[in-house]
Amino acid sequence: MGKIYTSFCNLLDQVKFSLIGPRKFCHSSSYSHYRTDFLSNDELDFIVRLGEFTPNLDDCIILDDKYYLKNNYIYCIGDHYKMLKWKIEFKNLETHPIHININMESPILRTMKMSYSLIEGIIIDPLIHYILTLKKSTLIHASCMTKNGKGIILVGRGGAGKTTLVTQMVEKGSRFISDNYTILTPANELYGFVEPLNIFSYNINEKIKSSLTFAHRIRLKNGELINWLTRGYVKIFLKIDPFNVFDDNAIETKARFAFLLCPNNKIENAELLRITKEKMIKHIYYNQRMEFPYFDKYVTTYSFLFSNDKISKHLVNYEKALEENLPDGMGYYLIRYSPHLLQIGDVREMIEEVIKYE
Amino acid sequence: MSREFNYDLHGILKFRIVTKSRLDLLKDINLIFSYFESESRIEDPDIILRIGRFDPSNQHCSLVDHKYWVRENYFYCRDQDGKARWEVEVTGLENGVTYVNFNGHVKGLQQVLIPDYLAQNLVLRPLIELRLFERGFLSIHGLGLEKNGNAYLFVARGGAHKTRIAMDAIGKGQCRLIGDDRLILGPGGQVFSYPILFNLFRFRSDIMKDEHIYCLSDKLRMIRYFNVQSHKGQKTEIVADKSKLRRIFFMARKKGQFELRENKSRLEEIANRIVSSSQMEMNYSENSMTISVPFMRYMLAYSFVFPESKVADYWNNLRSQFKEILIGMPIIDLYVPNNYVDETFQKISSLLNG
Numbered sequence: 085m086g087k088i089y090t091s092f093c094n095l096l097d098q099v100k101f102s103l104i105g106p107r108k109f110c111h112s113s114s115y116s117h118y119r120t121d122f123l124s125n126d127e128l129d130f131i132v133r134l135g136e137f138t139p140n141l142d143d144c145i146i147l148d149d150k151y152y153l154k155n156n157y158i159y160c161i162g163d164h165y166k167m168l169k170w171k172i173e174f175k176n177l178e179t180h181p182i183h184i185n186i187n188m189e190s191p192i193l194r195t196m197k198m199s200y201s202l203i204e205g206i207i208i209d210p211l212i213h214y215i216l217t218l219k220k221s222t223l224i225h226a227s228c229m230t231k232n233g234k235g236i237i238l239v240g241r242g243g244a245g246k247t248t249l250v251t252q253m254v255e256k257g258s259r260f261i262s263d264n265y266t267i268l269t270p271a272n273e274l275y276g277f278v279e280p281l282n283i284f285s286y287n288i289n290e291k292i293k294s295s296l297t298f299a300h301r302i303r304l305k306n307g308e309l310i311n312w313l314t315r316g317y318v319k320i321f322l323k324i325d326p327f328n329v330f331d332d333n334a335i336e337t338k339a340r341f342a343f344l345l346c347p348n349n350k351i352e353n354a355e356l357l358r359i360t361k362e363k364m365i366k367h368i369y370y371n372q373r374m375e376f377p378y379f380d381k382y383v384t385t386y387s388f389l390f391s392n393d394k395i396s397k398h399l400v401n402y403e404k405a406l407e408e409n410l411p412d413g414m415g416y417y418l419i420r421y422s423p424h425l426l427q428i429g430d431v432r433e434m435i436e437e438v439i440k441y442e
Numbered sequence: 443m444s445r446e447f448n449y450d451l452h453g454i455l456k457f458r459i460v461t462k463s464r465l466d467l468l469k470d471i472n473l474i475f476s477y478f479e480s481e482s483r484i485e486d487p488d489i490i491l492r493i494g495r496f497d498p499s500n501q502h503c504s505l506v507d508h509k510y511w512v513r514e515n516y517f518y519c520r521d522q523d524g525k526a527r528w529e530v531e532v533t534g535l536e537n538g539v540t541y542v543n544f545n546g547h548v549k550g551l552q553q554v555l556i557p558d559y560l561a562q563n564l565v566l567r568p569l570i571e572l573r574l575f576e577r578g579f580l581s582i583h584g585l586g587l588e589k590n591g592n593a594y595l596f597v598a599r600g601g602a603h604k605t606r607i608a609m610d611a612i613g614k615g616q617c618r619l620i621g622d623d624r625l626i627l628g629p630g631g632q633v634f635s636y637p638i639l640f641n642l643f644r645f646r647s648d649i650m651k652d653e654h655i656y657c658l659s660d661k662l663r664m665i666r667y668f669n670v671q672s673h674k675g676q677k678t679e680i681v682a683d684k685s686k687l688r689r690i691f692f693m694a695r696k697k698g699q700f701e702l703r704e705n706k707s708r709l710e711e712i713a714n715r716i717v718s719s720s721q722m723e724m725n726y727s728e729n730s731m732t733i734s735v736p737f738m739r740y741m742l743a744y745s746f747v748f749p750e751s752k753v754a755d756y757w758n759n760l761r762s763q764f765k766e767i768l769i770g771m772p773i774i775d776l777y778v779p780n781n782y783v784d785e786t787f788q789k790i791s792s793l794l795n796g
Contacts, residue, residue, distance in 0.1 A: 141697075143698075144696070145694045145696045145777070146601060146694070147599040147600070147602075147695075148722075148726060149601035241506050241507050241746065242508070243505075243507065346747065348502070348504050348505065349500075349501065349502070349503055349505060349511075350501055351502070366754070367746065367749055370745045373742050373746075374739075374742050374743065381722075384718050384722055385718075387714060387718045388719050389694070389715070391712075391714035391718065396714070396718075
């Protein structure tokens, strides 16, 4: 067993957490932007510890022969995604800091970066989302930029064109804020959730390419090779600091426009239509539901027994917070386009038109 | 070379399965709705499931996650999980007759012995749940037992000894079966039987001492039971097709003694708990073929494109319906000991009064 490290992160003074475990887990580039000095337990919202642990199964109710639950506590004896298997425990769900213990089953995969990326994606990111909602802010799966003081978010699923569009628009004068997640506060302010760009062969473009070092290019090629060898099963992303790619960036802006990106196949011309705030909220809500299926599942399991607890009301609270944080007077639009027919340039022009004249 | 199997669910919903599979050795596990099989062909089924190769008609679709193809009333995707891979297309997802095309493959012996199981578990069962709801009938996961025309529902997750309790209680003539996994709740508190994999339950009940079929000799006995005896006559003896909802229990396993507690929570909380169980069912499978049931993901992908559709509103509407049904209904929390003991079924039998 290697040495145990600890790191602390502070996200806009709204979410404070600590990571404990191997060095590469604690000092992962994913949250490097928010890393900070020591935070005491009183200040922390949650602590994630990667390593062996012994669950406390006294007085637990057993569901599906897989989950052990009691008030404030969830233990899952085994779960998996592709070849990665883990056990996980949540303690102090109602009284913070929430303690999460997670251990990867395979001793080999346990030390690999893909295990850490998995934990970030299925545990840490959704917990950040949960804590933000408790603090009445809303995490939105969207890229964000600002032009002439007007904040624009591009909402969409993975592969909808969030990163590509933001890159193109920044080249034409907008200022970059984020490419994947954005935080909307009750005061209608948009902040980027700053994390590395996940680059793979399909979302690379000229601007990003020009900022890659030689080492980056080698790693990218290796990732492509492994992906091809495993027939698409293993995907290794190259992580690069967005602030190295986009030199003129902003930290925050006022929310003014939201565009929902809907890729279609074989649509003749890209279409833009105005939609209501209510509809946009629902699109954003489902977009978020699809992001964290494992966390959703743990919460649903817990709410079978304790449907009145804070965490069981998470999704309802998220929808309410969206209603309160999204300004009524904001421009809400939906764009349908075909990535196959390379209509992304048209989409960019449509967006530029809208933001120019409102 | 296709065969058709027609089903009638208490006259509420009718559906058909069309498949090319020939081996009938394990027909009672391969086709899970045998209890509702209709001798005659049904002229106007609500759902038609066709198992086998097909050409998808997925033009003009929204693409979600590079994987789900969605347009109004239509869904298509290619998916995999655990040992199984499949592609599925649903036309008439919300309106009109539902046509399902399913082409799947599971690694191993299951593909030979029970090739049609996957399609029914992954897609047909959830679609039946949605279609039933449209007509005002709720499909609930749990154990249903009937006594003197009264239905007692035990809402319980997997591993709560539902099947074992049913085997013992019914085997000893204490009550009749509504379903050891699900039941159907209709307007006015009517409860309809929903015994999926009925002959498997009967085999366990008649021959086995407990619900686990582990060793080869048990499996051989099971095959012999399915293929030798004729059970049609005994059908109505142990199943209660219609009854009236009397009481609802939340049952779960816990280390320690048998525990009973009256639940005084608000309607909202109780309804949320039942809905959570239904959501878990759309997500979790108790068999080894796939790790999870993907239907919840499919519903979310469809809801992302059509957030004001019936599919998107299903869970909220289900919650409202439950709140209505639960008005004035006594709810009890039941904890059964970790290891099944005779006392468990005796205590449960004693609850089937009043």
